[in-house]
Amino acid sequence: MLARFTAMALLCLSMAAPATAQVVSDQTRLVAKAVTAVERLRRDDNFAPNIDSLLARARAVLVVPDLIKGGFIIGGEYGTGVLLTKDQGQWSSPAFYSIASGSVGLQIGVQDAETLYVIMNDGGLRAVMNNRFKAGADASVAVATVGAGAHAATTTNGHADIYAFSKAVGAYGGASLAGSGILPRHSWNAAYYGGNPSPEDIVIARRLDSPQADRLRDVLGR
Secondary structure, three states, rough: HHHHHHHHHHHHHHHHHHHHHHHHHHHHHHHHHHHHHHHHHHHOOHHHHHHHHHHOOOOEEEEEEEEEEEEEEEEEEEEEEEEEEEEOOOEOEEEEEEEEEEEEEEEEEEEEEEEEEEOHHHHHHHHHHOOOOHHOOOOOOOOOEOOOOOOOOHHHOEEEEEEEEEEEEEEOOOOOOOOOOEEEEEHHHHHHHHHOOOHHHHHOOOOOOOHHHHHHHHHHOO
């Protein structure tokens, strides 16, 4: 009986191992895609002057390499991203977050956007970490959307808490946080770092570090 139980346990472990490896691979892939997204946005002539200046003064960033929007009358968007904070010029390791929202109105199409939210102050950071954009729960946080051909956005709305840069292929335009749910992906953070770290452990207390994110930190700090 014991031998049978042991054999079953080993079988379960062997079946679970590939799934765990795939989850870890997904996180590593997302961090790499975040590097590519930031590099592309910084090279884009529509964003380059503003994005460099804002990143130099930023408190944090939320990078969503693939923010998928789509719908017919009733629409929605979803993506997984990484949140990093900056303290004394040094970027933290990434914490994984998901962002999702729904909308109703005149809309049709599908869009896949590389999106960067540059968070300028602690108020904006708290709003993101505490999921205070759902249903417009924090109207005091100003979000300026910067899209192709919208150079003036960062000068006409110079006191925004968060600036959203979005480069997309598809019929939609822009990137908004209004009504969005922003939630930590605890399972992804656990798989990436081990244990059960909270986002605060990673980006505020900085108790964890990931050498795999060195390139992302370097790109943000250039």
